[in-house]
Amino acid sequence: MQKDSNLKNRFAEFGAAPSEQVWSNLEAELVGKKKKRAALLWWTGTSFVVLTSVLVFLFVNTLTPEGDKMSKIEEVKEPLNSLEQKNNDQSVVEETGDVIHVRKDENAADEVVVDKSEASFKYWGSDLSMDESLLGNPSTFKRVEPAFYSIEASPIPGLGDSIEVRQKDENENETYLIADDNVTKDSTGITEIQNNEEELVAQKISRADSISPKEDLEENSELARASLLPEVVLSKWSFGIHVGEAYDYRPVESSVGYSNDALVNSPAVNNEYAVIDQTTRFNNRMNVHLSAAYAIKPWLNVSAGLGYGQFVKKTTGTEQSFNSSGLHGHVISQPLQVNFEFLSGQKLSAYGGLGYTNTYFISPTRTGYVGSAQIQMGLKYQLKPKLYLDLQPYFQYYKTGNEIEGLYGNGLIGAQIGIVFKPLK
Amino acid sequence: MACQKGKLKAQRELYDRYAYMMKGVCLRYARDASEAEDYLQEAFLRAFRAIHSFEPNGNLGGWLRTIAVNVGLEMYRKNKAIDLRLENYKHIQGDAIDLDTAFEKMALEDLVNKIQRLPLGYRTVFNLYAIEGYTHEEIAQQLEITSGTSKSQYSRARALLRQWIEEELENEKNRMNYAKG
Numbered sequence: 001m002q003k004d005s006n007l008k009n010r011f012a013e014f015g016a017a018p019s020e021q022v023w024s025n026l027e028a029e030l031v032g033k034k035k036k037r038a039a040l041l042w043w044t045g046t047s048f049v050v051l052t053s054v055l056v057f058l059f060v061n062t063l064t065p066e067g068d069k070m071s072k073i074e075e076v077k078e079p080l081n082s083l084e085q086k087n088n089d090q091s092v093v094e095e096t097g098d099v100i101h102v103r104k105d106e107n108a109a110d111e112v113v114v115d116k117s118e119a120s121f122k123y124w125g126s127d128l129s130m131d132e133s134l135l136g137n138p139s140t141f142k143r144v145e146p147a148f149y150s151i152e153a154s155p156i157p158g159l160g161d162s163i164e165v166r167q168k169d170e171n172e173n174e175t176y177l178i179a180d181d182n183v184t185k186d187s188t189g190i191t192e193i194q195n196n197e198e199e200l201v202a203q204k205i206s207r208a209d210s211i212s213p214k215e216d217l218e219e220n221s222e223l224a225r226a227s228l229l230p231e232v233v234l235s236k237w238s239f240g241i242h243v244g245e246a247y248d249y250r251p252v253e254s255s256v257g258y259s260n261d262a263l264v265n266s267p268a269v270n271n272e273y274a275v276i277d278q279t280t281r282f283n284n285r286m287n288v289h290l291s292a293a294y295a296i297k298p299w300l301n302v303s304a305g306l307g308y309g310q311f312v313k314k315t316t317g318t319e320q321s322f323n324s325s326g327l328h329g330h331v332i333s334q335p336l337q338v339n340f341e342f343l344s345g346q347k348l349s350a351y352g353g354l355g356y357t358n359t360y361f362i363s364p365t366r367t368g369y370v371g372s373a374q375i376q377m378g379l380k381y382q383l384k385p386k387l388y389l390d391l392q393p394y395f396q397y398y399k400t401g402n403e404i405e406g407l408y409g410n411g412l413i414g415a416q417i418g419i420v421f422k423p424l425k
Numbered sequence: 426m427a428c429q430k431g432k433l434k435a436q437r438e439l440y441d442r443y444a445y446m447m448k449g450v451c452l453r454y455a456r457d458a459s460e461a462e463d464y465l466q467e468a469f470l471r472a473f474r475a476i477h478s479f480e481p482n483g484n485l486g487g488w489l490r491t492i493a494v495n496v497g498l499e500m501y502r503k504n505k506a507i508d509l510r511l512e513n514y515k516h517i518q519g520d521a522i523d524l525d526t527a528f529e530k531m532a533l534e535d536l537v538n539k540i541q542r543l544p545l546g547y548r549t550v551f552n553l554y555a556i557e558g559y560t561h562e563e564i565a566q567q568l569e570i571t572s573g574t575s576k577s578q579y580s581r582a583r584a585l586l587r588q589w590i591e592e593e594l595e596n597e598k599n600r601m602n603y604a605k606g
Contacts, residue, residue, distance in 0.1 A: 015449035
């Protein structure tokens with residue numbers, strides 16, 4: 001024992017100068033780690049900004065896809081027939097703030113509620129029937145003169161203040177337009193629009209003493225819009241939850257054993273390494289993935305999501321003997337996909353697309369971000385009116401030059417199955 | 426401490442100060458100098474990651490040394506499944522030379538070379554017992570073996586070292602005789 005303690009004392013001062021390579025490797029790891037952290041922040045920040053921008057853009061476009069179409073109202077009421085009649089009626093369009101009221105004269109509002117069934121919204125290029133649920137309070141649209149109805153201007157300030165009131169004649173082919181940009185003024189300050197002999201003259205004056213119940217109109221219009229917008233917005237969106245499995249492998253050449261260790265009486269005793277064997281590492285990854293998709297066109301959508309996965313490592317070959325299989329790490333992924341539908345049946349549709357996935361690997365040996373390009377195909381089957389079953393095989397290719405690549409291989413083949421919910425068609 | 430803030434310059438200073446000692450520890454647990462440098466790199470990486478947990482008034486050298494030993498032990502655990510070589514040395518016994526005297530006379534580099542040649546289990550137990558000063562019970566706990574196994578591996582490690590030293594002495598003797606003859 002005394003002798004052993006001598007040995008301990010002798011070794012207390014023992015050391016050896018490391019090669020320069022050690023510090024170079026360390027420095028690369030230390031600096032690389034900072035870079036990776038910066039890259040992680042950069043990617044997360046960029047992804048957030050891009051996703052937020054896309055969502056804001058899509059949302060704003062949903063509200064005002066082409067200027068102020070939200071404010072357009074198509075009327076089907078009986079028109080006035082002659083200019084004289086119109087002049088006699090002294091129809092007045094009065095603009096106060098962003099609400100226009102039209103009435104016969106200055107002293108009598110004579111407002112009449114429009115029959116809801118007679119009005120329709122023109123929204124985003126397609127007619128939406130203005131049923132009671134969409135219209136909200138019927139006083140939203142008030143008739144203040146037989147041919148005119150008070151309406152609101154664009155709900156988005158600055159995105160178009162033109163107002164359109166249309167009338168159809170017996171043949172339903174005549175339209176009257178009142179718009180800020182199309183007005184002319186007479187010497188009394190009254191603004192007139194006269195499109196042709198048969199059309200109505202609408203007069204527009206700016207007066208402070210409006211007698212129209214502006215507050216009611218505004219309030220009711222808000223209600224109408226509030227009831228309409230969520231449905232319009234939701235009709236473009238779908239939401240999915242998927243589970244899946246992905247698989248990658250990488251053949252590696254590993255040196256195992258050492259001549260001086262006299263491992264299993266290897267014949268290669270005169271060389272440094274006794275055994276060189278081929279090992280293949282397999283990674284099975286199980287994922288769960290939430291996503292939201294927006295339909296730019298009925299056949300084209302963009303989706304973004306967030307996924308979590310665990311991967312299990314398996315090895316074959318020599319490495320198998322000292323690398324036990326089992327849970328090896330976790331991944332967090334942020335996929336972005338563009339898919340187009342190329343076949344569409346009554347219940348079944350097929351789509352394909354491209355994507356980019358940021359994946360953050362967390363494993364006992366390495367941690368880091370890696371980007372991958374992705375190509376995917378899919379089949380979607382309608383289970384219920386709002387519910388679809390989605391099967392999507394895909395192939396991911398990792399960006400090269402990343403240290404993760406060496407461990408997890410270049411490619412990943414996977415498939416996911418899930419449910420897609422589309423709140424409104 | 427700048428090193429705790431992750432300053433590269435401070436990390437380099439710490440490395441320069443302790444790398445020599447750390448490599449000495451790693452050399453004893455590794456099979457060769459190359460593997461020792463791998464251990465050294467891993468030990469410093471762990472140290473830099475965990476440096477914030479180090480008490481400024483503590484013994485930094487001792488703390489780093491413990492990390493290096495732990496890296497060696499981890500490699501032992503990772504590789505013990507292929508340590509089939511133990512069986513090949515079970516027959517080695519004997520006490521022909523006074524090993525402790527031989528240890529004292531040998532150059533440390535020479536001794537380290539021989540320690541590196543020991544099978545993994547022997548090497549680890551020898552390092553922990555003879556140099557780090559752990560008891561067989563402590564070693565048994567660390568390596569998840571019985572204290573009896575620790576004792577027998579230590580004993581066989583010594584026997585192997587003795588055999589190699591004797592072989593060297595014999596070769597040296599033959600060489601001298603040849604030169605004289």
